[in-house]
Amino acid sequence: MKIAMIGTGYVGLVSGVCFSDFGHEVVCVDKNPAKIEMLLRGEVPIYEPGLDSLMERNVAAGRLSFTEDLATAVDGADAVFIAVGTPTRRGDGHADLTYVYAAAEEVANCLTGYAVVVTKSTVPVGTNREVERIIRETRPDLDFDVASNPEFLREGAAIDDFMRPDRVVVGVNSERAKETMGEVYRPLFLRDFPIVYTDLESAEMIKYAANAFLATKITFINEIAALCERVGADVKAVSKGMGLDGRIGNKFLHAGPGYGGSCFPKDTSALARIGQDHSVPQEITETVIRVNEAVKRRMIDKLRDLCGDSFNGKTIAVLGVTFKPNTDDMRESPSLTIVPAMVGGGASVRVVDPQGRREGEALLPGVAWLEDAYEAAKDADLLVILTEWNEFRALDLERVAGSMATPRLADLRNIYTAADAKAAGFEEFVAVGR
Ligand SMILES: NC(=O)c1ccc[n+]([C@@H]2O[C@H](COP(=O)([O-])OP(=O)(O)OC[C@H]3O[C@@H](n4cnc5c(N)ncnc54)[C@H](O)[C@@H]3O)[C@@H](O)[C@H]2O)c1
Numbered sequence: 001m002k003i004a005m006i007g008t009g010y011v012g013l014v015s016g017v018c019f020s021d022f023g024h025e026v027v028c029v030d031k032n033p034a035k036i037e038m039l040l041r042g043e044v045p046i047y048e049p050g051l052d053s054l055m056e057r058n059v060a061a062g063r064l065s066f067t068e069d070l071a072t073a074v075d076g077a078d079a080v081f082i083a084v085g086t087p088t089r090r091g092d093g094h095a096d097l098t099y100v101y102a103a104a105e106e107v108a109n110c111l112t113g114y115a116v117v118v119t120k121s122t123v124p125v126g127t128n129r130e131v132e133r134i135i136r137e138t139r140p141d142l143d144f145d146v147a148s149n150p151e152f153l154r155e156g157a158a159i160d161d162f163m164r165p166d167r168v169v170v171g172v173n174s175e176r177a178k179e180t181m182g183e184v185y186r187p188l189f190l191r192d193f194p195i196v197y198t199d200l201e202s203a204e205m206i207k208y209a210a211n212a213f214l215a216t217k218i219t220f221i222n223e224i225a226a227l228c229e230r231v232g233a234d235v236k237a238v239s240k241g242m243g244l245d246g247r248i249g250n251k252f253l254h255a256g257p258g259y260g261g262s263c264f265p266k267d268t269s270a271l272a273r274i275g276q277d278h279s280v281p282q283e284i285t286e287t288v289i290r291v292n293e294a295v296k297r298r299m300i301d302k303l304r305d306l307c308g309d310s311f312n313g314k315t316i317a318v319l320g321v322t323f324k325p326n327t328d329d330m331r332e333s334p335s336l337t338i339v340p341a342m343v344g345g346g347a348s349v350r351v352v353d354p355q356g357r358r359e360g361e362a363l364l365p366g367v368a369w370l371e372d373a374y375e376a377a378k379d380a381d382l383l384v385i386l387t388e389w390n391e392f393r394a395l396d397l398e399r400v401a402g403s404m405a406t407p408r409l410a411d412l413r414n415i416y417t418a419a420d421a422k423a424a425g426f427e428e429f430v431a432v433g434r
Helices: 010-021 033-040 051-060 070-074 098-110 127-138 158-163 175-184 186-190 200-231 235-243 264-277 283-306 335-344 357-363 373-377 397-403 418-424
Strands: 002-006 025-029 064-067 079-082 115-119 144-148 168-172 195-198 315-319 348-352 382-385 408-411 428-430
Touching (some): 079 098, 175 186, 283 428, 315 335, 315 373, 348 373, 418 428
């Protein structure tokens, strides 16, 4: 198969590289020249474990290439994937589909023969029909089909998720498109990974419903965590006791500082708007959005309490600012609410993050970036764990506490226990929900 991948972000690049590893011939295109220049030099513009070597292998095998020129990428392609961003539209919470529709029009202008135009971006119900309409209007002569193929990969584990998915969802409205998509995903089909074929609208809905459900699960346990703190329960034990029930499952039941990232905030917001537009309010999702904001504010209150009711004049070391470990993605990270509250309250904040600095420097003005957790903790009044990178999971707590001006620890990822902290010499310790 010959595949064109439009957009080389977290989804487009991983998908393009993995498709080439299946044996397909893949051309990835991006309109950001800096990204393409990096890719042509063999550098990966994002941090995603394992992506660099997989990319190198497939470029060397001649199956994977990069270009800024959409016409070159699309020429002769059997399937053209649109994997551009669908951020929240300013002002109204809807998904901004400008990039998707612009890409569809560009593709229409460049196609040279039959192809399936596949939307991989997360898009509201009706978008694939609109993509179809745009292409038909731009090129009435063209023989093509559209397909909806939402992506479920997680940043930080993206390659494994792509290569060993729980399922692949494909929405089609023609047999020919189904056959082409079957060929694209044949290596997964042969290894018995489930491929769910459905209509376009259901495929689009599956993605939003899945993300809203996961955001709900996280938010549910975060709300239970607040109650645990009041009544003397331990949310970690509660999660374990709940999660062992097969109907519930243990994933996404870890209490923390609120969900963030490039998907849950924008997708819950878009789903809420879609519901309102169709007079079927998605009240659970609307509540989840509201509660998640409250969770982040609760974290700020917790930290302020720990500082004796004011951040002013305190030195605070923050470990981890990306929205989760193993990614450099800072989009909607809880740190973007919590750290500015500390800086704005008069604290001097030091930040350590293994990959977050490149993105984070512009987003977190007024903080000092350090390389090492121990250096950051030295003479600090408070240490805050915001993202559970592996290197923060086995800190020498005694060394940390011993070097601080006032040994206080706020572990917002529940890595350490109160007993660990006390034994290491911390005078004060808070976690989430315990
Ligand atoms: N990031 C994730 O973990 C994830 C997971 C599942 C689904 N998604 C969805 O996938 C889509 C892409 O997300 P992302 O995080 O990869 O976005 P991103 O912002 O990282 O990347 C999008 C890329 O598309 C490029 N682009 C935009 N218009 C273009 C055009 N006309 N021609 C060529 N290139 C163009 C941009 O320059 C950018 O490099 C979104 O809809 C998102 O909701 C993301």
